[in-house]
Each structure stands twice: as structure tokens, then as C-alpha cells.
Amino acid sequence: MTEDRHGGIEAALKGVDRPRAEAAIRELLIAVGEDPDRPGLKDTPARVARAYTEIFAGLWQDPGEILATTFDEDHDELVLVKDIPMYSTCEHHLVPFHGVAHIGYIPGADGKVTGLSKLARLVEVYARRPQVQERMTSQIADALSDVLKPRGVLVVIEAEHLCMAMRGIRKPGSRTVTSAVRGIFRSNQSTRSEAMSLVLGR
Ligand SMILES: Nc1nc2c(ncn2[C@@H]2O[C@H](COP(=O)(O)OP(=O)(O)OP(=O)(O)O)[C@@H](O)[C@H]2O)c(=O)[nH]1
Numbered sequence: 001m002t003e004d005r006h007g008g009i010e011a012a013l014k015g016v017d018r019p020r021a022e023a024a025i026r027e028l029l030i031a032v033g034e035d036p037d038r039p040g041l042k043d044t045p046a047r048v049a050r051a052y053t054e055i056f057a058g059l060w061q062d063p064g065e066i067l068a069t070t071f072d073e074d075h076d077e078l079v080l081v082k083d084i085p086m087y088s089t090c091e092h093h094l095v096p097f098h099g100v101a102h103i104g105y106i107p108g109a110d111g112k113v114t115g116l117s118k119l120a121r122l123v124e125v126y127a128r129r130p131q132v133q134e135r136m137t138s139q140i141a142d143a144l145s146d147v148l149k150p151r152g153v154l155v156v157i158e159a160e161h162l163c164m165a166m167r168g169i170r171k172p173g174s175r176t177v178t179s180a181v182r183g184i185f186r187s188n189q190s191t192r193s194e195a196m197s198l199v200l201g202r
């Protein structure tokens with residue numbers, strides 16, 4: 001696990017009760033019919049506890065802190081970062097859903113913008129939690145709106161849910177697309193359509 005100056009992994013390493021997680025994984029292995037003491041599984045509970053600490057580190061991270069670095073660029077038109085890879089965990093089945101996030105915003109009257117990497121970090125904060133795709137999409141849009149006070153925000157997430165692929169209905173390849181629009185993207189249809197075509201155009 002790499003260190004994260006925004007407190008995610010570091011805070012998660014301090015906060016997560018790993019002995020408890022390890023005990024739970026051991027119990028799960030027994031419950032599904034495995035022998036947690038066989039050599040291949042001996043270190044698995046500790047390994048999984050560490051992996052979950054990383055996978056859910058967003059619970060320990062403050063999105064406001066990530067967006068704290070802003071600068072005035074006097075830019076009053078669209079800023080769009082496309083195809084940000086994301087891996088999250090479906091809170092219903094605790095299996096991954098993964099895909100890409102696209103984030104666009106039009107800065108507010110003060111021209112305040114944030115570093116481009118911060119948009120990708122924001123995706124990480126909300127992806128690294130037990131999630132539902134719709135909620136994750138709205139949370140990213142709301143965090144950006146609250147901190148940057150932009151004229152508009154548009155977030156689109158396209159993802160495949162492994163709970164629909166490797167189990168249950170078993171439809172690999174189906175993609176779920178969610179969007180959240182705020183400000184001018186919500187009130188002005190032509191602005192929204194223009195941004196959407198940039199987002200979805202390949
Ligand atoms: N809206 C939404 N649904 C999700 C998301 N992730 C998983 N689901 C759905 O959550 C639902 C949970 O349904 P349940 O009937 O409680 O669980 P289940 O019996 O395991 O359902 P199946 O997956 O249909 O086998 C399923 O339809 C999943 O496809 C998500 O991000 N958004």
C-alpha cells in the first residue's frame with residue numbers, strides 16, 4: 001500500500017480493526033466449506049484484511065481536503081476529464097463494479113479551478129467504499145459543487161457490475177451508465193447536450 005498525503009490509506013491503516021476483519025474472513029472460509037489452516041490459506045485472512053483496508057480506504061478520507069488546493073485561472077468554460085478508471089465495490093454483494101468516470105465542470109464567476117488530478121482523487125475517495133453506482137455519481141457531483149462553487153457540474157460513470165456477471169443474472173459485458181448534473185447543466189439543455197456529446201463521443 002502506498003502512502004497517501006490526503007490521509008486515506010494512512011488513516012485507514014490506523015482506523016480499520018484488522019484483527020476483527022481477519023477473524024471474520026477466517027469464519028467466512030470455514031462457513032463456505034474451506035479449511036483456513038491449509039497452507040495456501042494460512043495467510044489469507046491477514047492478506048484479505050489488508051486488501052479490504054485499501055479497498056475501503058475512502059471511508060477514512062475527506063473529499064474536502066482533496067479539493068482544498070484550488071487556483072484562480074479566470075477560466076469560465078468547460079473543464080472535462082474523461083475515462084478516469086475506477087474500481088468500486090457493490091454494497092449489496094461486496095464484489096467489484098468497475099469502469100470509467102467522466103467529470104466536467106464550468107468554473108464559477110471567480111474562475112476557481114482545481115488540479116486535474118484532484119478530480120481523479122475525488123473518484124477514488126467515493127469508489128473506495130461499499131457503494132451503489134447512483135450514489136457514487138451524485139456524491140462526486142455534490143462534493144465538486146460544494147467546494148468549487150462552479151456554474152455547473154456533470155458526472156457520468158459507466159461500469160460493469162460483477163454481481164451481474166459472475167453470479168446472479170450472469171450477463172457479462174452489460175454496462176450501467178449513471179449521470180449527475182448540477183447547476184447550468186441541469187437548467188440549460190443545450191449546455192448539457194453539448195457536454196454529454198463530448199463525454200460520450202469517443
Ligand atoms: N441501482 C443499483 N442496483 C445495484 C447496484 N449494484 C448492485 N445492484 C443491484 O442490487 C440488487 C439487489 O437485489 P436483491 O434482490 O436484494 O439481491 P439478489 O437476490 O442477490 O439479486 P440478483 O442480483 O438479482 O440475484 C440487484 O438487482 C443488483 O443488480 C448499483 O450500483 N445500483
Ligand SMILES: [Zn+2]
Nearest residue numbers: 090092093163
Ligand atoms: Zn451487487
